[in-house]
Amino acid sequence: MEIESIRTLIVASPLADLASCRGELVAIQCVRGLLDAREMRVAARLDELAAAEPSVFPEDELAKAAKTSLKKASKVRARQRAADDVPQLADALASGDTTGERVDAVANATAGLSPAEKARVAARGDELARAAATLPDHQFRRLLEQIVRQARVDDGLAKLQRQKNATRLRWWTDDDGMLRLDGRFDPVAGVELTGRIRNQVERLFHRTQPDGCPTDPLERQHFLQAHALLALCDGRGASGAPDVTVLIDAQSLLTGWHERTVLDTGTGVLGLPIETVRRWACCGTVTPVVVGADGVRLILGRETRLANRAQRRTLRALYRTCALCDTPFEFTEAHHVHWSTHGGPTDIDNLLPLCRRHHTLAHEGGWHLALDADRTLTITTPGGEVTIHGPPRARAA
Structure with missing residues (x-):
C-alpha cells in the first residue's frame, strides 16, 4: 500500500462548500469500508502464515500495527469470521458500500449461534448486505435482531446465559491518577444498571447540578452519570428497582416471539428474552407500553399489576x-x-x-x-x- 500517494489524494480534495463537504464524508465512509476489508484480508493471510510458522501470532501482529490491545485486535478476527459466514457482507465491504462496524454488529448478534442457526442467517445474506449498505443504524440493527431471532431455535435464554457468564469488570489507574473502569454486562443487567443510573441523574440533578459540571451537553451527561453511580455506591441513591420503559406488542407479551415482534428498551439492547420482560413487568421493574398489531397504544403503566402496600404487609405476615x-x-x-x-x-x-x-x-x-x-x-x-x-x-x- 503506497501511503504517500493515498495521503496526497486525501489532502488534495477541496472542501469549498457544503456540497463538497458532504461528498467528502460519503467518500470517507467508502474508503473506511475498503480499509476494513483490507484489514480483514491481512488477518486472513496472517492466519495462513501462522499455520506454517507457529511463531506468528496474528492477534499480536494486528495489535502492534494498530498500537492497540489484543482484545481490540481480536475484533478483527471476529469480523473476519462473520464475513466468512455471510460472504455478501465481505463483498459490500470490499466495494466500500458498508463499514466494519456493521459487520461487527453481525458478529456480535450471531455469537453463540449453532452452525445450523448461522446457516439460516447466511441464507439471508443478500438482505443483510443491502441493509448494511442503505439503512440507518437503528433500522439495520432492528432488522438484524429480527433475522437472528428467526434463525434461533430457542427463545434467547441460552444466549443470555452465555452473556451472563461473560460478565466482567476491571479497573486501573491512568497517567493522570484517575481510576478507570471497563465492564461488560449481559443485556438484562445492563438495562437495569443503566436504568438505575438514569433515575439517579433525574432524582439528584433535575433542579441543581454539582460544582464543576461541564457546559458541553455530552460531557455534562457523562459527568452526571458518574456522580449518580457514586451516589448509588455510597448509599445516597434511591433503593428499589430501576424504572425502565419497554415498548412491546401485546401478542409477544402473551405468547412469545413472532415474525412482527416489537421489543424496544430505548437503550440499543437487542435480543432480550420475552421471559425477562414478563419478570420485569411482574415486579414493576419496567413500565411496559403495550401496543397492538396496528400500533395503537393499549396499556401504559403498571399500577394494576403491582402488589399494593396492604398486600405486601399481608405477605410479610405470612412469609419472613x-x-x-x-x-x-x-x-x-x-x-x-x-x-x-x-x-x-x-x-x-x-x-x-x-x-x-x-x-x-x-x-x-x-x-x-x-x-x-x-x-x-x-x-x-x-x-x-x-x-x-x-x-x-x-x-x-
Missing part, C-alpha cells in the same frame, strides 16, 4: 423470607403465580414473595409454580423434577 429460601422478605419481589401477562389477578391468593434468583427461575428458568388454596406450593422444573413446599406458618406482622 422468600417462599423458597432464606432471603429476607425485604429483598423479595411479589410474584404472580398465574402471570399477570396471562390474565392473572393481583390478588393475595395469586401472590408469592420470591427472591431475585427464584423470581428469575420462575420466569427465565422455566420453573412452573402452582399455589394451592392453603398456600402449599408445588414446583416443577424443566427436567420434570417436582418438589412440594408446605404452607407457611402465619405470624403477627
Whole structure:
C-alpha cells in the first residue's frame, strides 16, 4: 500500500462548500469500508502464515500495527469470521458500500449461534448486505435482531446465559491518577444498571447540578452519570428497582416471539428474552407500553399489576423470607403465580414473595409454580423434577 500517494489524494480534495463537504464524508465512509476489508484480508493471510510458522501470532501482529490491545485486535478476527459466514457482507465491504462496524454488529448478534442457526442467517445474506449498505443504524440493527431471532431455535435464554457468564469488570489507574473502569454486562443487567443510573441523574440533578459540571451537553451527561453511580455506591441513591420503559406488542407479551415482534428498551439492547420482560413487568421493574398489531397504544403503566402496600404487609405476615429460601422478605419481589401477562389477578391468593434468583427461575428458568388454596406450593422444573413446599406458618406482622 503506497501511503504517500493515498495521503496526497486525501489532502488534495477541496472542501469549498457544503456540497463538497458532504461528498467528502460519503467518500470517507467508502474508503473506511475498503480499509476494513483490507484489514480483514491481512488477518486472513496472517492466519495462513501462522499455520506454517507457529511463531506468528496474528492477534499480536494486528495489535502492534494498530498500537492497540489484543482484545481490540481480536475484533478483527471476529469480523473476519462473520464475513466468512455471510460472504455478501465481505463483498459490500470490499466495494466500500458498508463499514466494519456493521459487520461487527453481525458478529456480535450471531455469537453463540449453532452452525445450523448461522446457516439460516447466511441464507439471508443478500438482505443483510443491502441493509448494511442503505439503512440507518437503528433500522439495520432492528432488522438484524429480527433475522437472528428467526434463525434461533430457542427463545434467547441460552444466549443470555452465555452473556451472563461473560460478565466482567476491571479497573486501573491512568497517567493522570484517575481510576478507570471497563465492564461488560449481559443485556438484562445492563438495562437495569443503566436504568438505575438514569433515575439517579433525574432524582439528584433535575433542579441543581454539582460544582464543576461541564457546559458541553455530552460531557455534562457523562459527568452526571458518574456522580449518580457514586451516589448509588455510597448509599445516597434511591433503593428499589430501576424504572425502565419497554415498548412491546401485546401478542409477544402473551405468547412469545413472532415474525412482527416489537421489543424496544430505548437503550440499543437487542435480543432480550420475552421471559425477562414478563419478570420485569411482574415486579414493576419496567413500565411496559403495550401496543397492538396496528400500533395503537393499549396499556401504559403498571399500577394494576403491582402488589399494593396492604398486600405486601399481608405477605410479610405470612412469609419472613422468600417462599423458597432464606432471603429476607425485604429483598423479595411479589410474584404472580398465574402471570399477570396471562390474565392473572393481583390478588393475595395469586401472590408469592420470591427472591431475585427464584423470581428469575420462575420466569427465565422455566420453573412452573402452582399455589394451592392453603398456600402449599408445588414446583416443577424443566427436567420434570417436582418438589412440594408446605404452607407457611402465619405470624403477627
